[in-house]
Amino acid sequence: MAGTALPSSRALARDLGLARNTVAETYGQLVAEGWLSARHGSGTWVTQRAGQLPSVGATAGRSAARGPRYDLRPGVPDVSAFPRAAWLAAARKALAAASAAELSYADPRGLPGLRTALAEYLARARGVAVTPDRVIVCAGFSQGMELVCEVLRARGSRELAVEAYGHPQHRGIAARSGLRVVPLPVDDRGADVAVLPGSRPPARQAGSPRLGAVLLTPAHQFPFGVILAPDRRRHVAEWAAATGAVVIEDDYDGEFRYDRQAVGALQPLAPESVVYAGTASKSLAPGLRLGWLVVPADLLDPIVDAKRTAGRLSSSLDQLALAELIRSGGYDRQVRRARLAYRRRRDRLIAALAAAVPDVRVAGIAAGLHALVRLPGGVAERDVVTRAAARGLAVHGLATTQAGEQDLGPALIVGYATPPPYAFSTAVARLCAALREVIGA
Numbered sequence: 001m002a003g004t005a006l007p008s009s010r011a012l013a014r015d016l017g018l019a020r021n022t023v024a025e026t027y028g029q030l031v032a033e034g035w036l037s038a039r040h041g042s043g044t045w046v047t048q049r050a051g052q053l054p055s056v057g058a059t060a061g062r063s064a065a066r067g068p069r070y071d072l073r074p075g076v077p078d079v080s081a082f083p084r085a086a087w088l089a090a091a092r093k094a095l096a097a098a099s100a101a102e103l104s105y106a107d108p109r110g111l112p113g114l115r116t117a118l119a120e121y122l123a124r125a126r127g128v129a130v131t132p133d134r135v136i137v138c139a140g141f142s143q144g145m146e147l148v149c150e151v152l153r154a155r156g157s158r159e160l161a162v163e164a165y166g167h168p169q170h171r172g173i174a175a176r177s178g179l180r181v182v183p184l185p186v187d188d189r190g191a192d193v194a195v196l197p198g199s200r201p202p203a204r205q206a207g208s209p210r211l212g213a214v215l216l217t218p219a220h221q222f223p224f225g226v227i228l229a230p231d232r233r234r235h236v237a238e239w240a241a242a243t244g245a246v247v248i249e250d251d252y253d254g255e256f257r258y259d260r261q262a263v264g265a266l267q268p269l270a271p272e273s274v275v276y277a278g279t280a281s282k283s284l285a286p287g288l289r290l291g292w293l294v295v296p297a298d299l300l301d302p303i304v305d306a307k308r309t310a311g312r313l314s315s316s317l318d319q320l321a322l323a324e325l326i327r328s329g330g331y332d333r334q335v336r337r338a339r340l341a342y343r344r345r346r347d348r349l350i351a352a353l354a355a356a357v358p359d360v361r362v363a364g365i366a367a368g369l370h371a372l373v374r375l376p377g378g379v380a381e382r383d384v385v386t387r388a389a390a391r392g393l394a395v396h397g398l399a400t401t402q403a404g405e406q407d408l409g410p411a412l413i414v415g416y417a418t419p420p421p422y423a424f425s426t427a428v429a430r431l432c433a434a435l436r437e438v439i440g441a
């Protein structure tokens with residue numbers, strides 16, 4: 001948009017992993033062509049070009065795609081840190097070696113090389129009980145969940161228990177598949193799984209259908225950031241095994257744990273009852289649309305059938321590149337780098353809030369890419385969200401994730417991963433200013 005300030009060539013070069021000269025030359029070329037204006041000491045910005053205003057419709061479409069100027073909503077990592085060079089090297093190597101079969105309509109479970117690499121990685125990094133034949137590659141967690149819900153519904157399930165606070169899109173996926181969502185209360189020990197229906201049922205008859213189902217975020221409850229307590233993990237594993245229910249374990253950001261030893265997956269407690277689900281959306285980029293399921297034996301064929309029938313195959317080239325990235329150690333390196341960077345951001349966010357708005361309390365900070373910022377009682381989330389928006393900052397209130405009656409607000413869910421490095425301090429400063437305006441008022 002005309003007038004938009006660009007980052008300095010030094011900052012952009014650092015973000016993109018390019019030589020500063022390359023960025024400076026590109027800026028120079030765009031200035032020469034009239035797209036950008038620059039003044040020594042004042043930076044570089046997008047030029048206003050007379051007679052070239054796009055139509056209103058085009059503007060609306062583009063600004064919707066561009067999103068807010070500063071983004072502290074949860075969900076998206078710092079995509080400027082995507083390991084472009086490592087991905088390119090992996091993709092080049094993978095493509096050079098790709099067989100004709102891999103470039104044809106390939107196995108709907110995913111390519112064997114990726115399933116093997118993922119099985120090795122998930123066993124090592126997340127403690128998942130897995131062999132490659134149990135892995136199904138899918139387009140992110142969302143598609144994996146959609147497939148599981150469809151299969152559960154087709155088998156007679158009517159309901160899916162969900163955490164009383166969780167990702168609204170996932171409740172939407174369940175509802176679209178015909179499953180009624182039933183909220184489970186959440187506290188500082190995760191979801192209260194003791195209230196699952198038929199918690200102490202008679203043992204399931206062999207071969208009888210699995211009807212119960214629950215969606216959980218055990219390693220890092222979204223959005224509260226707590227761990228599902230060990231006794232609750234055991235309880236839900238036993239409940240599922242005894243009733244034939246299915247647990248969907250959303251391990252969306254399990255790699256990002258800061259304060260102590262990684263919390264492992266729930267799945268190994270009941271591998272024949274738990275569908276473990278992971279994603280590259282946090283560790284690499286959501287745009288890849290790559291995720292993975294590890295499924296109990298009896299759900300394998302129905303899920304693969306659903307995936308094949310609807311033509312929901314994943315790109316072979318991206319699968320081959322990801323397999324190569326994992327095998328070469330590039331994926332681990334990226335996770336380690338990102339973990340360090342996000343930990344530093346988290347610390348900066350906590351320090352800035354403590355200094356500027358001591359009345360808020362920050363929680364859920366031991367892991368992940370977001371923090372819960374608890375507001376003093378009586379403060380309306382939407383007032384802070386509105387003030388932030390007036391400053392060009394998008395942030396979400398806790399209520400956006402609420403599924404039922406339980407009310408644990410007011411709070412904000414602050415995703416600290418999304419802004420590129422050059423915008424992070426400004427985004428945090430605007431958040432603090434919006435909070436001060438409302439809380440101080």
Ligand SMILES: Cc1ncc(COP(=O)(O)O)c(C=O)c1O
Pocket residue numbers: 074075076139140141142143167217222250252278279280281286290291
């Ligand atoms: C709780 C939770 N689970 C899973 C995901 C990942 O979804 P996907 O893999 O479909 O991008 C997200 C992304 O924001 C999330 O917040």
